[in-house]
Amino acid sequence: MTTPSLSAILMAPVNAVMRMIDVPLRRLQKATGIGGMAAFFLAPNMLIFGVFVLLPLVINFVYSMTGGTAFFLSERDFIGGQQYSRLFQCQNYLDPMSCQEDAFWTAVGNTFWFVLLQVSLMILTALITALILNRELAARSFWRAVFFFPVLLSPVVVGLIWKWILQRQGLLNFGLYQFGLDPYTWLTDRNWTFAATIGVSLWAHMGFYALIILAGLQAIPKDLYEAAEMDGTKPARVFWRITLPLLAPNLLVVVVLALIKSVQVFDEIYVLTGGGPGTSTLFLTQYIYETGFASALRNPGLAAAASILMGGVLVVLTLIQLGIGKRGENKGKR
């Protein structure tokens, strides 16, 4: 009748397999009824969630209460809350170096400053970018793509690109040289390296947040702006009185989302600096990774305890986010 299309030919073997699968599944359906099939469809997902998310979540607590270097739980000794007390054992709570696990507290401190600076700069730049992209621009989708480009790059690529730019013969020093300034080894300077981690993660993720804020901006009804224009309202006033209040729920979600991601910072920084120089860019996830796996004196129990503390922070942040989301939804309904 009709000549089979290419896709039909390609799909033929797949369809044959699916028909074969159908035979036992029909029998299953006979036995369990339609409701049973719902369970069947849900099962693979639930199984994977169960084994690779929920189970680890539970085991994590057990891990955090055991000691030793062995990885199998059966070979580990129960030591109660010792890992936690080890994490919290400090002579002076204001000085991380006085703690037994000084690396942990250094990581906590670094992460704290990183999150604080990165998130505030992130929101600021993303907001500016979104506001600019929301103007009447020629080729707007091109400009949007420009800022979005680094978002898709892998953390390793991001880390390597910037490592290459910041190294001694790199592009940055070349730029300085053009202005007659001396080259500098940026990644051996504690402060500059820390600044670089913030800059690089801004570069890599800003477009993502700008995009979400832009979506929020575009959801603000145009007639509000037209009304303001009719009233002769000044642009600055329009921003403070219309744009910002209406954007607030969206912005709040973005802030929390940025916080959640920022607390977990790892990949690109690890490739860029490896946590160095010294421990100046050692962040929490890297601490957990190295304590659990990489260091010679690995201590999975301690890593688990640290990860649970970090998880607690993330859960609080996520609940805040969900709470905001719910409130925003309800507002929309009203």
Add this chain to the structure above:
Amino acid sequence: MGEIKLTDVKKSFGAVTVLKDINLHIEDGEFVVFVGPSGCGKSTLLRTIAGLEKITGGEIAIDGKRVNDVTAADRGLAMVFQSYALYPHMSVRQNLAFGLENSNMPKAEITERINEAARMLEIEAYMDRRPGQLSGGQRQRVAIGRAIVRRPTAFLLDEPLSNLDAELRVSTRAELAALHVRLGSTMIYVTHDQVEAMTLAHRIVVMRAGTIEQVGTPLELYNKPANRFVAGFIGAPHMNFLKADVVAVSAGVVTLAFAGGYRGELQIGQAKLHVGEKVTVGVRPQHLIVSDDPQHPTVKIYLVEALGSETVVHGDLGGEKVLAVLPGQQRLNAGDTVRFDLSKPVLHVFDDNGLRLFTHPGQEG
């Protein structure tokens, strides 16, 4: 073969009871129409017969076999949905073939059945189009075709014409009737439209709030509505209802006092009434005639709709709204007062609970 028997069928969604003790016997080859107000459970009843909803009580039997636990696929029925529910990603041909392929029918027979149905429904021209490329009427035909190729023991149709424009609906209705004659299979048809019900049905099932109010041929329902609800539901425009008091009962005749002071004598037949009882008298708008007799009740007209072939008059009779459909073109205007003859038309008398007590036969002419 397509005899369907429902015994005490119950259905509830959680705490909400949607069907209460439905009893219905549908003969093989019969065309049965379910009507009733929106939300009364027509679709639910149809879907329980189809096997798409599990009943919570009672029994459904097809051709004498209990099918409560038989799945929709194995009941041998076919359904035409209100939205047509054609598979948007398949061509018309594939839509028709899907059900046959699922029952492992040989390819040649599938082709034969599809071609036959396509010829019958005149859809051959667009067999390779997708539903999205068809008009509403064409889609509707395909939906029916998908049922026909299955050669089901019974067709279940849920408001199949409601998405068509008025003109197409009339012509498709006629085609459906012809199709039923040709196929001779049982059809169960759900509709809002009582004209559809009256024209298509062998028997109409009137439903309200999950119960069956009356089952009967169209004319039975029209002439002998079992209760006020059916009387009001069947016939367009709706029957007029006038409140009345029983003031005298004698052998075979009752005297009723209507609002506005008019008194009428009705033949009571076997029914029992006693003085002082309150009743409701129903009269169809088409049965009202204008009269000069000063004994007849006066009606103040507040709206006249001249339709050419007939004139619809809205009026007020002793505080109650009445509607009259008068033949031809009448010289009446809003604000006029006329008298309607209540002695000649057929009158249905209902008791306080809405049950029909008797029907006053009226006089011809």
Add this chain to the structure above:
Amino acid sequence: MGKVARFILRRKGGQGWHWTDIVTWFWLVGGLIIMFGPAIWLVFSSLKTPAALAEFPPSILPYVTQQVTVEGHDKPLMLYNAKMPDGSTRVLAEVRRIGLVAQMVDPKAPAEIVRVNINDRTPVRTMSFATENYTQPFVHFDFLRYLWNSVFVTVVATLITLVVNSMAAFALSKYEFKGRSIAMLVILATLMVPLSVIMVPLYSIISTLGLFNSLWGVILPTVATPTGVFILRQYMLTIPDELIDAARMDKASEWQIYWRIVLPLTAPALAVLAIFSVVWRWNDFLWPLIVLSRRELYTLQVGLSIYSGELNVQWHFILAMTVVTMIPVVLVFIFLQRFITTGIAGTGLK
């Protein structure tokens, strides 16, 4: 040209330049340079020879100094444009340098030595692409292996993700059953559990299952993404239930309904999820780094980071392999950017 400029520089209302216009253009042009510049610099650098990479100040484009083999000299010699005292320039090859003076020879007349002040000579340079930066790692190192591993992980994980998540989304959108809201809650809860929180126990589970040092150990924990279930479920909710009833009347089994009816109709959402999944899995780093400790199992990301962390980094190879690693994502970006941006704007998830 003027028209284009006018179009691009078009301003609101068409009046004079407002300060916001200036900020806008400053931001956009600055953004263009900062966002694309580093990647372009990477691509140019990846085409340079190790010698050119070591130069400072670097050249933007990949130049190499030309060399010739001259009679009487074993090694190839560098070619220079030398300014002669009489003002003419000659192309000479440098034999050796003593202090401020270079001893040079004319390649055609190698006997005669010419002395030139080193400030009077500039290297003869031509553009040349060091394509061996790209071929060598594949031939002599394991990068072909890494590339294959990355492709395998990405493709297999994406396929499983699509199947498993669409099945779950189907169950959660088209069936009424008792545990439905609990299942939704569980899936929602997993949004809160990032890898960094369950790294240690997950590793122990993977080891117990014998998946340590196996690509399946990389794939399996990632395939049940809550994001995927949500995107697909949202889409499936828009498929009318009557369609599924019709298929049931048509004797389709539930599996057939899933496979023949629901999946084809969910294609647009599946495409979005597939794109996301490809990018996610291609870019994964920490988890493969934990699970894979044997070189032949590394994915590109892991291989790259390990090589770049070694003591004497062979930047010319690293840069080239970074470009290779970047290519699929750049392709996705170029062709499917619109899908992704609308996907993100719609779900707020990355």
